[in-house]
Amino acid sequence: MMTKKYVVMGVSGCGKSSIGEALATKLGIAFYDGDDFHPQINVEKMLNGIPLTDDDRQSWLETLNSIIVNEPALVVACSALKPEYRDILRKNCPQLQFIYLKGKFDTIWQRHKMRQGHYFKGSAMLESQFNTLIEPNRLEAMHVDIDKTPEEIIEQILTNIAQ
Template sequence: MTQRIVVMGVSGCGKSSVGAALSQALGIPYRDGDDLHPAVNVARMRAGEALTDADRWPWLERVAQDLARLAPVIVGCSALRRVYRDRIRAGAGGPVLFVHLAGSREVIAARMAARSGHFMPASLLDSQFATLEPPGPDEAAITVDINQPLDRQVAEILRRLELRDR
């Protein structure tokens, strides 16, 4: 089966770090979903404006297109709501596994405060958590607690991928 993996979660949860490390471990490319945002979306977020569903649809289309075109591939994408994940699955050209990086608001806020150079301000974190619908039991998803070192997060994902493939 061609792997299509979306590393998902609220801003600041570690999608880029986990995606890059998982890419190295699996030997498949990683694509940062932030690079797929239309410029107007980046400008809105940089200005502290939360995106609407209408703002997100073109971005989600790009994520789905990359999953279809580049598979095997890992894409970092917040994919906060079930309808967003459904849209990604519909356009991905095959099965998609979502890896949900879950953590408390406090842990993620501290991470966001420590990073520099990212367009997403910490002031939008509450809107991210308000929008988040964790994957349901009927979705192809793995949830990983981010309150552990990066290497342990990746090891847990790899272990759970192996269990899924048996």
């Protein structure tokens, strides 16, 4: 049986956590929200509207990689904005599959404005994520347009991973 290890990726507000959790439930495997593993200093920066740097993300990505390597099957929600970040997540786990939730800034910003109690604040931070994002190519990640219902997104992912 093929190992089932997935990272649902994209900018903040694209639906990584909700889609990732729903996918994990459908597959009957563990779900981890990458946001839960940020060190407190990163959370404080984001609460203050300060975008994270590569150095800020390094230990966080290494923590997530450790979870990915040690779990037999899982879905992780993680922005994974740059190829270098995806390389850290994939270390010692070449079978890891990325699922890229792709959306337009305006669509995602509208979703952000409806969020309650999330530490990610301000359009400048979302702009920073879009500026940092280096989209994976279609060989590196499955691309899924977020302009669909969550059910349609999950169905598309399940169809694609079954092939």
